[in-house]
């Protein structure tokens with residue numbers, strides 16, 4: 001009898017182990033293929049934190065396809081996804097079931113407060129509803145003259161700098177820094193009706209604060225610290241984020257303090273103007289107006305309003321300046337493309353003059369086919385935000401547009417993703433997905449946008465511009481994308497019409513670094529911060 005009992009007990013234990021093992025296996029993503037990690041402790045995080053943006057992701061995409069399992073700290077599994085249908089599910093169909101990871105949210109809250117970028121679920125829905133009216137198409141188009149005045153200011157400064165050189169012909173300068181200053185001044189005025197003076201000698205503290213900000217808050221150790229933060233209890237993190245001193249933490253807190261100081265004064269002024277019936281066109285005035293028409297349950301609190309200002313200022317300028325910097329970099333590397341873009345601009349300029357109009361309107365720029373193709377191609381190859389991170393809030397089945405081969409050689413039509421799975425979405429990899437963009441997806445080729453029915457061939461509808469994920473997609477897509485497109489088109493047209501851009505010798509060593517925002521830097525000069533030196537001269541006129 002006692003023997004029977006022990007056999008029974010052993011069988012029971014074995015059965016429990018098998019059930020637990022099966023359950024664990026069913027709840028894991030170990031069936032997904034991916035690269036082997038060299039280190040148990042660091043997984044692939046050291047590899048991801050070194051080298052250039054996308055190097056590792058593109059290599060994995062090439063080897064394993066659009067779904068890859070890789071290792072985070074202590075060899076815990078993490079997913080990288082760039083399959084179009086899966087992204088549609090994660091960003092549209094079930095967006096609130098894939099919240100942002102804790103590290104991103106803690107960082108954003110420390111930097112801005114409880115803003116749209118940080119909020120999730122119903123809070124996000126409420127905030128976005130109040131903010132949307134300020135970001136519509138007519139509202140963005142109405143800001144065109146503001147952008148025009150800012151780029152004219154930059155052009156005057158660059159012309160003076162060229163005149164002051166010994167030969168008076170050209171200047172080699174860090175265009176990245178100048179574009180950052182110009183887009184900061186543009187967002188200050190367009191979004192808040194506030195002059196930051198970032199392009200001028202007597203810049204405000206806020207104008208100065210952004211110099212090298214992105215690199216200071218995103219050191220190469222970011223993937224590792226993010227992984228630790230993801231596994232640390234929130235109360236501990238709150239203490240750390242509030243009190244820990246390091247360059248990154250200090251700069252995040254400085255950002256919030258400075259922006260909120262200005263925000264408080266500006267909101268007061270806008271509320272007063274609204275009460276007096278004086279309505280301005282900047283985003284904050286529209287936001288204050290939209291907020292005042294909401295019921296108290298839906299309205300943004302004062303702290304939320306300041307936080308929204310803070311995220312708009314941050315999200316709205318570095319993204320735009322980096323997009324412009326990479327676009328000019330492509331023009332400098334491809335003089336034939338630069339000549340063709342300029343030729344098209346000049347021909348249209350002649351037509352505009354012939355019809356007696358004083359200057360380009362936004363509609364004129366939008367109807368330049370090659371200019372538009374170039375801009376989209378640049379945004380495809382160089383999304384300012386290279387990637388996003390999400391976490392599965394519950395067990396989920398995610399559809400795929402292409403079946404994947406699992407570790408046992410079986411084809412899978414969908415992904416079974418357990419609750420808690422961390423997901424990395426490299427937008428830059430989707431933008432180069434060969435099943436969407438063709439075998440030449442890694443080549444810079446504006447012509448692809450000029451093919452008839454180009455967008456219909458791209459399958460699953462994603463993104464807000466040309467099926468690109470550059471502005472993300474769906475429920476949490478970039479709220480400022482129309483604003484950004486108006487500014488990008490205005491700046492790029494005026495710059496290419498006025499100047500010739502050439503690769504300066506030193507820029508042969510340009511590297512792209514960063515996952516959240518992809519910035520240029522020179523190899524071996526990381527300590528000098530972001531740099532993109534280029535030689536700029538006045539473009540010849542026939």
Ligand code: HEM
Pocket residue numbers: 100116117118128191311312315316317319320323383384385388469470471472475476477478479480481483484
């Ligand atoms: C080329 C320029 C820009 C690019 C590439 C870009 C890209 C993005 C991306 C990828 C996201 C999604 C982030 C995520 O889900 O984690 C996003 C969100 C956001 N962007 Fe932009 N952005 C640009 C310009 C702007 C501008 C000009 C503004 C404001 C005027 C802005 C404000 C925001 C805000 C507030 C969000 C959060 C939206 C939400 O969660 O509902 N962005 N942007």
